Amino acid sequence: MATVEVPQHLADFTVLSRLGEGGNGTFYLAVPPERLGLTTDRVVLKVFGGRCSDDAYRRGVRELRAFAAVRSPYLASLYDAVLQGQFMYAMEYFPLGSLARPTQPLTRDTALAALADAARGVDALHEAGIAHANITPSSVLLTESGGRPGGKVSDLGLARVLAADEPITSFAQPGAVQYMDPALLAGDVPSRATDIWSLGAVLHRALTGQGVYGEVPDAQPLLAIRAALSTPPALSDKLDPEERTLIANCLALSGERPATAGEVAGRIDRLRH
Incomplete structure (x- = not known):
């Protein structure tokens, strides 16, 4: 190599x-x-x-x-x-890494704590009128303070901003497509609701190690986008009922999508044991 x-x-x-x-x-x-x-x-x-x-x-x-x-x-x-x-x-700089690349193995509690905090950060952005538009495991950074695990969110969807006049296929990353609300792929603008969808997809990955579309193709963004648009999200059998309900709500597979990312953060907190 x-x-x-x-x-x-x-x-x-x-x-x-x-x-x-x-x-x-x-x-x-x-x-x-x-x-x-x-x-x-x-x-x-x-x-x-x-x-x-x-x-x-x-x-x-x-x-x-x-x-x-x-x-x-x-x-x-x-x-x-x-x-x-x-x-x-x-x-x-976050020396502990991210949900995608932690510097040491993550416990369930650490992953949930980081994602709950990240959801609080996303909620703060929403209250300021900003949609994040790029919530993935890589954008959830790991922190620790006084022995308490936590997290912060970073990495706005600047690729979309920098390539404002180009189609999404020119900058979408295959691995990130599985965390994008299909509404975005169909042409909608980033919003509070699309970010909540992404939080649900990242939570699914954190709890199960699986994407909501299974294994998306790595060869080309266009193939990943087609897979996401043609395949309904599917939830893993590894989820317990409370986990499944929250993720299904975020993805609007059942019930109503949470109104705010702050609500998502509170519900993630309740998943911690």
């Missing part, structure tokens, strides 16, 4: 290592420049693939500023946005 070259610098950030890929970009651990005046010596840089126009950069910065203006302990801190051919932004 070919070695991936890691740049020493990105803009005026000093790159320490490559953390991985996801959400149409590559993540790096970096040392922030003094100009930011941060008290932390580690940040994560997300660098989006492909060239970015000035207009797309302005759209991306506008979205990030709106996210950063929302005050919630359940939202990842954002520090900077830079355009050097590619669009990149700097955010808080």
Whole structure:
């Protein structure tokens, strides 16, 4: 396997290592420049693939500023946005990883605590008039304070914003399609309701290790989208009745979809034993 070259610098950030890929970009651990005046010596840089126009950069910065203006302990801190051919932004570093890539095996309680907190962060965004539009296991970051597990949400759906004039098939990631409300794939705009659908799909993955569409194809986004649009979500037999009811509600498979992400957070809390 070919070695991936890691740049020493990105803009005026000093790159320490490559953390991985996801959400149409590559993540790096970096040392922030003094100009930011941060008290932390580690940040994560997300660098989006492909060239970015000035207009797309302005759209991306506008979205990030709106996210950063929302005050919630359940939202990842954002520090900077830079355009050097590619669009990149700097955010808080989470040494425990995410639901998708934890640095150590997750217990059920830890996963539920992180997802409940992330839902609270999503609720704060909704109250500020912002839809997240990219809730996946990778966007739920793991925290711990005083021995209490928790989480924060990050990674807004900027790929959609940066590629505003392009069809969804040009930027949708196959692995992320299973966490997108089919209404989005059919052309609806991101909303409180579509984010709640995503929270339900991520909860299903956290509890069962399975997606609501089974194994989506990895070859092409278009194939994953077709699978999601043609296959009704199916819930795993591993779920207990309370878990099944909450997820079915979020996906609107039965009953009414929860009115708020805050309600979802409270119901996830009640699943913890």
